[in-house]
Amino acid sequence: MVNDSGQLYTMEGVAAGVIMLLTVYIVISTTSIYTPGDTHIPDMQLEQLGSDVLAMMDTPNAKDSTGSDLETFVDADDSTGFESMFLGYCNMTAGATDDLHMSANVTYRDANLNVIKEHPFVEPDDSWTGRESAVRVTRWVQLDLQSSPPRSPYGSRAQAVLVEVLLWRA
Amino acid sequence: MACMNEDGQWIVLMGLLAALALFFLALIINQSALVGQTTAEGVLEFPKSDIRDLRTAIFDYVDKFGNTVDPDSQAVREDITRISLERKNAVVGFTVGTPQDVSGRPLRPVTIHYYNGVTEYDETVYY
Known part of the structure; x- marks a missing residue:
């Protein structure tokens, strides 16, 4: 025989259960999920790192030196030297080395044809898949007049070129 | 109850x-x-590094050419404005004046203008 005492306690228990479920739902639904699209914070840090490395390379080594390392690399079109120095600075950490990769272009103006051209300076390595979350960092470089032989491919005149580096973490 | x-x-x-x-x-x-x-x-x-980079480029230009206007300096000036427009979607312009006496030192007034459609930056600096 079922008796009807304690009905209010049962109702209270049901109400408490509903309130607890509701609380759990609210707590879980208010925290957002970090998706691969939300990479703004690592991107921001990577961009700062890349521009700092370029700024460092664009600083002359001594007060009376003629130009910076970056200027020398671009002037001589020395892509391997540029790549190893850039990645060396980028991947330098206190512990194990970081795993950053890069490619670089130099944009220049062909004064004879008056068109903007792009020179592939450093090709991306084999780890490039096309789906990296890469950031772009840039630095202006001013090249001096060079009489002969004409500097390939920028030409001999004094000019400003833009070094653009794509940087990503593999 | x-x-x-x-x-x-x-x-x-x-x-x-x-x-x-x-x-x-x-x-x-x-x-x-x-x-x-x-x-x-x-x-x-916010194009912070773009603007800092542009300032450095313009100061390099002033170091090299000052306020002389000749085909060489005009070509470098055109490099900076054309490449900025092409690769950074930014309208860039700058002027370099004759040296003026600022606290006993001859400095050139340099005006810099940068606008990429979102951020506008104007500066007059004595360099």
């Missing part, structure tokens, strides 16, 4: 307060995720 006794009301009340506190903590966690994202978006959107 016939058979219910009134013991433990303080415990029930404190339970309610704990639930409310949890609710507000969840709200704070929610807001913190949003704050991190909007801050990072704001930083990425």
Whole structure:
């Protein structure tokens, strides 16, 4: 025989259960999920790192030196030297080395044809898949007049070129 | 309420307060995720390094050419404005004046203009 005492306690228990479920739902639904699209914070840090490395390379080594390392690399079109120095600075950490990769272009103006051209300076390595979350960092470089032989491919005149580096973490 | 006794009301009340506190903590966690994202978006959107880089390029130009106007300097000036427009979607212009006496030193007034459709930057600097 079922008796009807304690009905209010049962109702209270049901109400408490509903309130607890509701609380759990609210707590879980208010925290957002970090998706691969939300990479703004690592991107921001990577961009700062890349521009700092370029700024460092664009600083002359001594007060009376003629130009910076970056200027020398671009002037001589020395892509391997540029790549190893850039990645060396980028991947330098206190512990194990970081795993950053890069490619670089130099944009220049062909004064004879008056068109903007792009020179592939450093090709991306084999780890490039096309789906990296890469950031772009840039630095202006001013090249001096060079009489002969004409500097390939920028030409001999004094000019400003833009070094653009794509940087990503593999 | 016939058979219910009134013991433990303080415990029930404190339970309610704990639930409310949890609710507000969840709200704070929610807001913190949003704050991190909007801050990072704001930083990425603002062309800080572009503007600093452009200033350096213009100061290099002034170091090299001063305020002389000849085909060589005009070509470098055109490099900077054309490449900025092509690769950075930014309208860039700058002028270099004749040296003026600033606190006993001859400095050139340099005006710099930068506009990429979102951020506009104008500066007059004595260099």
